[in-house]
Amino acid sequence: MKMNGIGGAAPAAWLAIAGLVVVVAIPFIAVVLQGIFPNLGQGSFAGPFSSLLATLADSALIGMAGNTLLLGGCVVLASAVVAVPLGVFRALYRIPYAPFWDVVLLVPFMIPPYIATLGWIMTLQPRGYLQQLVGFNLAPFLFSLFGMTLVMAFNTFPVVYFAVSRTVEAVGSRYADVGRVFGATPARAFWRITLPLSAPGLAASLMLVFAAAIEEYGTPAALGRRAGFQVLVTGIDLRITDWPIDLPGAAILSLLLVGMSLVTFLLQRWILARRSYQTVGGKPSAKDKRSLGALKVPVMIAFSVVAFLATGVPLLAILATALSRTISGGLALGNLSLSNFIAVFSNSAGAVGALVNSFSLGIATALITGLIGVTAAYTVVKTRMRGRTTIDIMTILPNALPGIVVAVGLILAWNMPWLPATPYNTALILLLAYCCILLPQPVRYTTAAFQQIGDNLEAAARVFGASSITAFRRILLPLVFPSLASAMLLVFALASRELVASVVVAPVGMLTIATFIWRQFEQGSIGLGMAMAFIAIVITTLLPLLLLTLLRRSGLVAE
Known part of the structure; x- marks a missing residue:
């Protein structure tokens, strides 16, 4: 056979x-x-590798590569700061309306990054919605590395949130409780037991965030150029859209970006394949979650603030702009209309x-x-x-x-x-x-x-x-x-x-x-x-x- x-x-x-x-x-x-x-x-x-030296000698290349890695690292850090605490609380404690928060925190991942970025521009730019409501704008903050980082992190943090919440929930609190019996403080039990057991899933999700950040085009194009912050993706775009067209240079920059993405992907696979931290007991982890107690109010505030910033602000800005007769008319009842739809x-x-x-x-x-x-x-x-x-x-x-590399490859082919x-x-x-x-x-x-x-x-x-x-x-x-x-x-x-x-x-x-x-x-x-x-x-x-x-x-x- x-x-x-x-x-x-x-x-x-x-x-x-x-x-x-x-x-x-x-x-x-x-x-x-x-x-x-x-x-x-x-x-x-003819002339094999002749463009390689010229492209690598470009003084702007080091800056673009460095900015790409810097932006990716900042987005990873910001995503972890936002997602890890929420994911841990979701996994170990009884969160009121937990399914609702899961859905709300999934929505940012479903909003295309460039659309979310446009919503933030409408909110924080001069004469934007924030200035109309409270009297000031945060344009200098938005059009900067810090602004790009937060906008991109609000789009990517759901990857980390769901990975952490599911991984920590699978680990459970039983092993940390054993550590508490032997004198460990709650913080020490978390850092020495729960977190290491959850490390593979957490690290892999952060790698995915890094890969998504260095490949993202919309946010760096909309915010980074105005801030003078050029990354490899926007550099490739300039070489194939602005005269004189530099296809060999675009190809070389594309291969550099592919190398960064490939290293990230290989690290992700290695992390997922590792088994440095394992549970050796045969009993399943207890699924009983603890009450938040005195933490209920601050935890609910944290979920609400993140949900509002990640989901509410972009969607409300998009809808408000879509319903406006004119942008100059601002947030006024008489300016509302379905004319754009x-x-x-x-x-x-x-x-x-x-x-x-x-x-x-x-x-x-x-x-x-x-x-x-x-x-x-x-x-x-x-x-x-x-x-x-x-x-x-x-x-x-x-x-x-x-995506930019695929586009360059199709043009060349x-x-x-x-x-x-x-x-x-x-x-x-x-x-x-x-x-x-x-x-x-x-x-x-x-x-x-x-x-x-x-x-x-x-x-x-x-x-x-x-x-x-x-x-x-x-x-x-x-x-x-x-x-x-x-x-x-x-x-x-x-x-x-x-x-x-x-x-x-x-x-x-x-x-x-x-x-x-x-x-x-x-x-x-x-x-x-x-x-x-x-x-x-x-x-x-x-x-x-x-x-x-x-x-x-x-x-x-x-x-």
Whole structure:
């Protein structure tokens, strides 16, 4: 039988390989080759590495690289300061209305960072909402490293909050209680027992925050440039959008950013694989949580303040701006109007077209990444064919490819003058970018699902005459479909509002939700842009939740 060999795995393997080559390998190889051969666009391999020395000798490079690492480190620190105490209290104590706080603290993660940043600009800028309400503005604070750090931390801290709360809850308080019996103070028991046992999950979540921070484009572009704080992402964007175009320099900066992301990802995997701190008892941790007692009021204040700053301020600013007839009219009842929302749905400035484009691309991205993800995961987990390790590496590579690098790679790969046909300057180039950036989601979800399915089910089907395709379609696919459906819905939500690739490689005249919002801010039509932002947040958050609910009711997705 060949169910675990090349014969049985061939259809899925070749489909996965073809998809991964087009979506992942081509843009990555294009970046590497352009960094080595600066004249590659003219079909020449002359002068290898000649641009490398010139780019590395640029005095601005050290500053951009240093700023990138500094911003990433500051966001990690701020996220930890905000999330770790809340996560620990959520795990060990009975928090009033705990499920409500979980939902409220998840919302910032669902708001695209660039939209949240625009909300903060409207709030803290001169004559912004804060100045209208209390008489002063915090623009110098906002347009600074400190301001960028807090804005980005309020977007990323949910990753740390949920990791800490779930990890510490799994550890429980039983081991710390044993330490208390032997004379440890509560603080010493926490620092010496509970925290070390939770360290792998905490450290891995902080690594994810660092990777997200160094790859973020919207916040540094909106805030950092005004503050004179340039990072690698904005430096790459300048090299491919401002004249003279410097594609070799952009490729080299992209590889530097890839290196930072790859190191972060490898550290995350190493931390998750470590087992330096383990519990050795066989009994499960007690789930009884303690009463907050005298801490109830300060803890509730902390949850409320963080929820207001992370969720309330951006959403209220977005909605207030969207409902304003004119920005100069400010927060006045007579200035409230639905005109901006009406303008969106009446296709003002191509708003409806942007919605249709983004949702169409989101659906297509979900379908393609779902197909590549499930076939690649099946090949890696369920077969013993040669080359599956290479497939596994190719599915991991997008984790280390920031969106700006993917965009640069697609430009380099598909803008060659000698190509007989190219997706460049068509909607297909955006689809390729979205697929590369978001491919890890279906791969992770379906890989975990396949690992939980024993080999005996497929073997039994093959014994009774089913082909490999039939066994996959009738047995394995239905079993992993709940995980696959969840991943595809997440991909749809993220693809529909993706910014950096949309700004860099969108065809001339084609608008998406992200480019529409960005353009309206640049042109001064802020209310129209914010109306689109609010609509995008509502649709891309509620629609996946609605579909998941329907799937659960139909029994296709487990509760």
